[in-house]
Amino acid sequence: MDTLLVRNLTSTKEEDASTLLAFDELESRSLSLSVRATALVFEDPVSRRLLEQIERIAPSDATVLIIGETGTGKELVARHVHALSKRSNNIFGAINCAALSENLIESELFGHEKGSFTGAFTSKDGWFETANKGSLFLDEVGDLPLGMQAKLLRVLQEREVVKVGSRQPVPVDVRIIAATNVNLEEAVAASHFRADLYYRFNVATIQLSPLRERPGDILPLARHFLKIYGTRLGYGEIKLSPATELTLLNYDWPGNIRELENAVHRALLVCPGNRLRPEDFKLSGVRALEHGPLVSTTSLESALQRLCEQAPPKLFEIIEEAVIRTAFDFCEENQVQTARLLDISRNVLRHKLGLYGMLPHAQKKQSDAYSDAEIRREGLAQQPQKVYTD
Numbered sequence: 001m002d003t004l005l006v007r008n009l010t011s012t013k014e015e016d017a018s019t020l021l022a023f024d025e026l027e028s029r030s031l032s033l034s035v036r037a038t039a040l041v042f043e044d045p046v047s048r049r050l051l052e053q054i055e056r057i058a059p060s061d062a063t064v065l066i067i068g069e070t071g072t073g074k075e076l077v078a079r080h081v082h083a084l085s086k087r088s089n090n091i092f093g094a095i096n097c098a099a100l101s102e103n104l105i106e107s108e109l110f111g112h113e114k115g116s117f118t119g120a121f122t123s124k125d126g127w128f129e130t131a132n133k134g135s136l137f138l139d140e141v142g143d144l145p146l147g148m149q150a151k152l153l154r155v156l157q158e159r160e161v162v163k164v165g166s167r168q169p170v171p172v173d174v175r176i177i178a179a180t181n182v183n184l185e186e187a188v189a190a191s192h193f194r195a196d197l198y199y200r201f202n203v204a205t206i207q208l209s210p211l212r213e214r215p216g217d218i219l220p221l222a223r224h225f226l227k228i229y230g231t232r233l234g235y236g237e238i239k240l241s242p243a244t245e246l247t248l249l250n251y252d253w254p255g256n257i258r259e260l261e262n263a264v265h266r267a268l269l270v271c272p273g274n275r276l277r278p279e280d281f282k283l284s285g286v287r288a289l290e291h292g293p294l295v296s297t298t299s300l301e302s303a304l305q306r307l308c309e310q311a312p313p314k315l316f317e318i319i320e321e322a323v324i325r326t327a328f329d330f331c332e333e334n335q336v337q338t339a340r341l342l343d344i345s346r347n348v349l350r351h352k353l354g355l356y357g358m359l360p361h362a363q364k365k366q367s368d369a370y371s372d373a374e375i376r377r378e379g380l381a382q383q384p385q386k387v388y389t390d
């Protein structure tokens, strides 16, 4: 678990690769020089809109509340907010509120004076003072004990901290970026979270969608991690096979981007060749397509729209040929698999393959034996909804 880390965002590209791997090993409270990846992948339209929102919010000094399931990139987004703010040259402190023991939390956040409790041999600054003029990321803020919530609220209101064992307030200038994977409104309703602190946090809200709701990010992220971990492991160029791409797209990713990152890393370690296969990924219960394709069809539709604007002759045939050719290539020219993938009968497929010159010569003659009328009849009998009638 990432407990208390301060990491500098001004990393070099080489550092990025190593720190992704180093991250889980960093356990202790230290001013670590390690840096996590600063490269961001935002390809899906949902993510692009989110990026615009982050860019709008970041330059202000407003408190930010980031909401999202575990592994959706809350910390990465918090770093990005900091990097785009005028505080970017100062410290970004990251605190996992869930990882702090209740009796240490006050001294961790606000510091303590020498002798203020058993074991306090020296005085120490807390995170608010350490991150002065910078940003403080309070991760899993919903886990803060109620007593601490009251103290934190006071600090946010007064903009000063009082160390444990001291009476002297010290002014602090820190931007708070809080994150939660629990619904804070429900926590407020259940009296686990103070309503007044919630309103303080809830000035600018960034909602991170789960990965399954932004499928356009899945493959770009997979390739991104492939590159990082592949380089790190000293491998040459490694690709995803088309079947693997489909597998990744059709999986739910309950652990979101973190799960995808780990899955790619693991697959690289077990993959024997230079193409990652579906069986290299140990995905628990890959879902079958139930309600139509999950892949966003937005780009497909905009390509079709451009074609319509150009209005070339035989437009339908151009599109149909592209569909047949893509599926046939994808299935490595296996007719049974192609027919299954397209959900059309093999006879219809063979006819189309013949029509578009994709049948090997020997098979072409046989396919010519099917007339258009026969194909329609057969298609209508088997899959009425799939057959084009004109």
Ligand SMILES: Nc1ncnc2c1ncn2[C@@H]1O[C@H](COP(=O)(O)OP(=O)(O)O)[C@@H](O)[C@H]1O
Residues within 6 Å of the ligand: 020, 036, 037, 039, 040, 041, 042, 068, 069, 070, 071, 072, 073, 074, 075, 076, 077, 221, 224, 257, 258, 261
């Ligand atoms: N948009 C993104 N582009 C690239 N990597 C990302 C992105 N979002 C998250 N990651 C990576 O996914 C992992 C999990 O992200 P993290 O910010 O720790 O999630 P959370 O804090 O929500 O649990 C990290 O290794 C992070 O670098």
Ligand SMILES: [Mg+2]
Residues within 6 Å of the ligand: 071, 074, 075, 139
């Ligand atoms: Mg996190």
